[in-house]
Amino acid sequence: MTDPATDPTLDPDMRSWVPGADGHPDFPVQNLPHCVFSTPGTGVRGGMRIGDWLLDLGLIAPRLQGEPGTAMALAAAAPLNAFLAAGPGARRMVREAAFAVLTLDQLRALGESALVPLADATLHLPCAIGDYTDFYAGIHHAVKVGSLFRPDNPLLPNYKHVPIGYHGRASSVVPSGTAIHRPHGQLAGPDGPRFAPAERLDIELELGLWIGTGNAPGTPIPIQQAADHIAGYCLLNDWSARDIQAWEYQPLGPFLAKSFATSISPYVITPDALRPFRTAQAARPDGDPAPLPYLGDPADQARGALALNLEVWLSTAAMRAAGLPETRISASDARHLYWTPAQMVAHHSSNGCNLRPGDLFGSGTISGPTPGSEGSLLEATNGSKAPLTLPGGETRTFLQSGDRITLRAWAEAPGHARIGFGDCTGEIVG
Amino acid sequence: MTDPATDPTLDPDMRSWVPGADGHPDFPVQNLPHCVFSTPGTGVRGGMRIGDWLLDLGLIAPRLQGEPGTAMALAAAAPLNAFLAAGPGARRMVREAAFAVLTLDQLRALGESALVPLADATLHLPCAIGDYTDFYAGIHHAVKVGSLFRPDNPLLPNYKHVPIGYHGRASSVVPSGTAIHRPHGQLAGPDGPRFAPAERLDIELELGLWIGTGNAPGTPIPIQQAADHIAGYCLLNDWSARDIQAWEYQPLGPFLAKSFATSISPYVITPDALRPFRTAQAARPDGDPAPLPYLGDPADQARGALALNLEVWLSTAAMRAAGLPETRISASDARHLYWTPAQMVAHHSSNGCNLRPGDLFGSGTISGPTPGSEGSLLEATNGSKAPLTLPGGETRTFLQSGDRITLRAWAEAPGHARIGFGDCTGEIVG
Numbered sequence: 001m002t003d004p005a006t007d008p009t010l011d012p013d014m015r016s017w018v019p020g021a022d023g024h025p026d027f028p029v030q031n032l033p034h035c036v037f038s039t040p041g042t043g044v045r046g047g048m049r050i051g052d053w054l055l056d057l058g059l060i061a062p063r064l065q066g067e068p069g070t071a072m073a074l075a076a077a078a079p080l081n082a083f084l085a086a087g088p089g090a091r092r093m094v095r096e097a098a099f100a101v102l103t104l105d106q107l108r109a110l111g112e113s114a115l116v117p118l119a120d121a122t123l124h125l126p127c128a129i130g131d132y133t134d135f136y137a138g139i140h141h142a143v144k145v146g147s148l149f150r151p152d153n154p155l156l157p158n159y160k161h162v163p164i165g166y167h168g169r170a171s172s173v174v175p176s177g178t179a180i181h182r183p184h185g186q187l188a189g190p191d192g193p194r195f196a197p198a199e200r201l202d203i204e205l206e207l208g209l210w211i212g213t214g215n216a217p218g219t220p221i222p223i224q225q226a227a228d229h230i231a232g233y234c235l236l237n238d239w240s241a242r243d244i245q246a247w248e249y250q251p252l253g254p255f256l257a258k259s260f261a262t263s264i265s266p267y268v269i270t271p272d273a274l275r276p277f278r279t280a281q282a283a284r285p286d287g288d289p290a291p292l293p294y295l296g297d298p299a300d301q302a303r304g305a306l307a308l309n310l311e312v313w314l315s316t317a318a319m320r321a322a323g324l325p326e327t328r329i330s331a332s333d334a335r336h337l338y339w340t341p342a343q344m345v346a347h348h349s350s351n352g353c354n355l356r357p358g359d360l361f362g363s364g365t366i367s368g369p370t371p372g373s374e375g376s377l378l379e380a381t382n383g384s385k386a387p388l389t390l391p392g393g394e395t396r397t398f399l400q401s402g403d404r405i406t407l408r409a410w411a412e413a414p415g416h417a418r419i420g421f422g423d424c425t426g427e428i429v430g
Numbered sequence: 431m432t433d434p435a436t437d438p439t440l441d442p443d444m445r446s447w448v449p450g451a452d453g454h455p456d457f458p459v460q461n462l463p464h465c466v467f468s469t470p471g472t473g474v475r476g477g478m479r480i481g482d483w484l485l486d487l488g489l490i491a492p493r494l495q496g497e498p499g500t501a502m503a504l505a506a507a508a509p510l511n512a513f514l515a516a517g518p519g520a521r522r523m524v525r526e527a528a529f530a531v532l533t534l535d536q537l538r539a540l541g542e543s544a545l546v547p548l549a550d551a552t553l554h555l556p557c558a559i560g561d562y563t564d565f566y567a568g569i570h571h572a573v574k575v576g577s578l579f580r581p582d583n584p585l586l587p588n589y590k591h592v593p594i595g596y597h598g599r600a601s602s603v604v605p606s607g608t609a610i611h612r613p614h615g616q617l618a619g620p621d622g623p624r625f626a627p628a629e630r631l632d633i634e635l636e637l638g639l640w641i642g643t644g645n646a647p648g649t650p651i652p653i654q655q656a657a658d659h660i661a662g663y664c665l666l667n668d669w670s671a672r673d674i675q676a677w678e679y680q681p682l683g684p685f686l687a688k689s690f691a692t693s694i695s696p697y698v699i700t701p702d703a704l705r706p707f708r709t710a711q712a713a714r715p716d717g718d719p720a721p722l723p724y725l726g727d728p729a730d731q732a733r734g735a736l737a738l739n740l741e742v743w744l745s746t747a748a749m750r751a752a753g754l755p756e757t758r759i760s761a762s763d764a765r766h767l768y769w770t771p772a773q774m775v776a777h778h779s780s781n782g783c784n785l786r787p788g789d790l791f792g793s794g795t796i797s798g799p800t801p802g803s804e805g806s807l808l809e810a811t812n813g814s815k816a817p818l819t820l821p822g823g824e825t826r827t828f829l830q831s832g833d834r835i836t837l838r839a840w841a842e843a844p845g846h847a848r849i850g851f852g853d854c855t856g857e858i859v860g
Contacts, residue, residue, distance in 0.1 A: 131601050136682060146681070156680050161623045162616055166682040167597035167689070171561050171784050172647060181648035183781035186592055186722065193591045195722045195780070217602060217691070218611035218859075244781065250586050251576070252566060252596040253683025256781040259597070261647070292616065292625045350625070351613035351674065353689040354601050429648075 004276045009099045012417040016102045021051035026420025029102050033267035036078040037121040044078040048098050052118045059114035068093040079128045084212040084231040085357035123266035125175050127358035134362040135165040139283050139338040141365035148383045160288050163339040163347040169259035175266045182430040183260040185244035198241035201399040204365040205375035207334050208236035208264050209341050211359035218352040223297040226342035232268035235407040235424035236362045265424035277411035279307040282335040295343045304340035310409050317402030324391045332366050332373040403428045434706045439529045442847040446532045451481035456850025459532050463697035466508040467551040474508040478528050482548045489544035498523040509558045514642040514661040515787035553696035555605050557788030564792040565595040569713050569768040571795035578813045590718050593769040593777040599689035605696045612860040613690040615674035628671035631829040634795040635805035637764050638666035638694050639771050641789035648782040653727040656772035662698035665837040665854035666792045695854040707841040709737040712765040725773045734770035740839050747832030754821045762796050762803040833858045
């Protein structure tokens with residue numbers, strides 16, 4: 001792999017001819033995430049975001065020769081599963097070719113012919129998601145929520161050994177902007193359960209991982225190779241109905257409390273773009289048990305975590321009616337994950353379970369250790385005992401109709417261009 | 431719907447010209463399940479089992495006119511998701527057309543041109559499974575396993591109110607005959623966990639449900655319509671590593687203990703064929719709480735359960751070497767499910783979760799109330815305290831390398847032809 005310090009596609013001084021791309025807070029030419037989009041009257045197809053434009057890769061691919069042309073054609077086809085399956089080499093070729101088109105004057109005419117204004121496009125799920133798995137790697141979330149559900153036993157004995165996860169619902173993963181219908185469900189009460197709209201509707205701030213190349217059944221992915229199986233990242237809001245969850249989750253875990261909807265940001269942020277922001281794990285303090293060997297690659301522990309700023313923003317219907325802007329209700333960082341993405345991949349496949357290209361992992365809720373960094377309202381309100389006060393004077397424990405939640409993420413580091421993930425938004429209906 | 435008593439496709443006196451079909455214990459002309467198969471040198475395609483033959487539906491469809499021809503073309507295409515999506519009307523048309531071809535002398539030449547000997551065919555998964563959900567509706571299993579894990583609290587307070595379920599892994603659902611690789615995983619021990627091959631490898635005897643027409647996100651399926659969304663049934667073996675499960679399952683439920691493999695029988699047994707075997711729920715005794723209204727269709731409770739004989743057979747490598755036949759280790763009945771298939775569909779969609787054609791449900795382990803009817807080895811051996819003794823003198827608590835498990839199911843009732851499901855087999859490797 002190219003060293004981030006000498007990778008020309010990461011050089012912060014590189015300029016693009018695309019209007020507004022240089023200095024774009026999220027999508028300068030150093031980012032170049034993949035997406036699937038459509039415009040009125042056209043089919044869904046693969047693109048890359050640059051500034052406030054999309055590069056329509058199907059118009060670039062025929063102009064490339066050999067392997068880069070083949071890789072670009074895969075990246076131009078929706079859904080992106082086959083492109084993700086093609087692995088890091090194909091992804092790198094597409095990145096370098098797109099970077100050339102977007103930076104070289106002699107390719108500007110070609111590039112301009114393939115630029116679509118973002119405002120004209122609808123963004124879709126980038127992949128057909130075969131399986132969606134949700135991990136629980138945010139240790140501060142696990143401790144805080146555990147202390148609310150099990151005051152005597154907040155962090156279970158397996159937590160620091162096992163990257164805890166569970167299977168989620170793939171059918172209800174939706175792209176940013178999709179309305180979120182408040183679920184009905186069984187809610188416990190003094191006279192027995194009743195079936196009613198959930199009253200404790202919450203968010204979970206998570207990082208999403210896209211699986212690239214998969215593995216054959218019965219053939220685990222070694223930890224040393226696991227990072228190469230991750231094709232990209234997104235933001236993920238694991239909407240959660242806490243009252244449904246509390247009643248249904250024993251003994252087999254969350255089910256209908258989660259399966260009504262999971263929102264993701266539509267861009268596949270590549271490992272290439274994120275390489276400057278790899279860091280050591282922050283959440284495994286000295287004295288914690290060493291990972292078992294199948295999870296214990298020293299290189300992964302030294303550089304396998306990501307330093308990513310994460311934020312949760314809220315806008316209510318009343319705030320919008322009063323002309324008030326959205327307000328930030330949490331700021332966290334992906335460094336607070338106890339397990340790295342590579343450890344999640346190695347663990348998931350360690351029993352021989354086959355991962356497939358386009359599978360989606362959620363990281364688990366990424367709360368920080370301090371007040372104001374909570375990844376869920378359950379935590380932020382201390383189990384609804386301390387409601388949030390919003391601009392305009394409203395208070396919130398859980399989400400109300402018309403509440404609009406936006407997750408945001410960006411990375412910055414000295415000597416590198418800042419890159420962002422794009423919004424992961426959903427508004428509560430009902 | 432046609433009354434079973436007057437439905438000509440269920441008439442036990444109807445004869446087929448197919449050699450060996452009449453009196454076939456599992457696949458007489460009254461059954462006619464769907465499947466996906468291939469033969470050497472040909473692609474995968476849709477068929478129906480009759481006797482020890484498969485009817486290649488792609489050779490029949492072009493000879494049919496109008497809607498039946500359209501429906502038959504869907505049933506001829508692999509995977510069967512689009513056919514299942516077409517709903518009960520299309521399924522009925524295909525059943526009636528195939529029944530005519532297989533029973534009428536004047537259509538015999540057409541039928542003979544489309545018959546493939548079963549011995550020449552490889553059977554595949556019938557559908558591309560979007561999501562696999564595993565329920566926990568076998569109450570005798572829940573009580574017995576609960577008493578092993580939580581002696582003081584075997585059946586949790588939610589059990590008789592909520593059709594408990596969890597999301598399973600779709601990628602590792604495999605057709606009968608696929609070898610099952612023993613998983614490695616974290617096993618708890620006195621000196622902390624170690625990563626090793628699972629030692630407590632078990633089975634779970636389940637009924638599988640295939641979802642036909644789905645529902646839009648945010649639009650639950652009413653209980654009164656839920657049965658129409660079930661396109662068929664199969665057998666399902668939810669292989670389970672109990673030692674991995676015991677260590678990993680708190681607080682979010684089973685994960686790697688299950689995701690290495692789930693075996694299913696390859697035939698989609700239709701609700702039409704099973705209509706004579708619908709029965710009242712046996713497992714909800716007087717005094718139990720009434721289902722909440724969203725689960726409480728009286729017609730479903732009166733006739734929504736299935737009377738199905740279920741069996742587990744075991745053959746070990748040593749038994750085969752000694753020329754000993756497989757031995758039956760359990761006999762149960764689908765009537766022991768506490769929740770009906772329709773209740774599972776209504777509950778799953780009650781929060782607005784969208785089901786998609788080709789989704790697979792497992793019923794949960796179907797144990798009976800008496801010794802010899804256990805759906806898992808964990809139960810049959812009373813938590814491995816009472817090993818099974820096999821022909822030839824071997825004993826078993828959990829599965830050994832070379833052990834071959836076969837699930838079987840059949841239905842019979844006075845005045846109706848007996849029909850069967852076909853084997854669900856898997857042999858342990860490693």
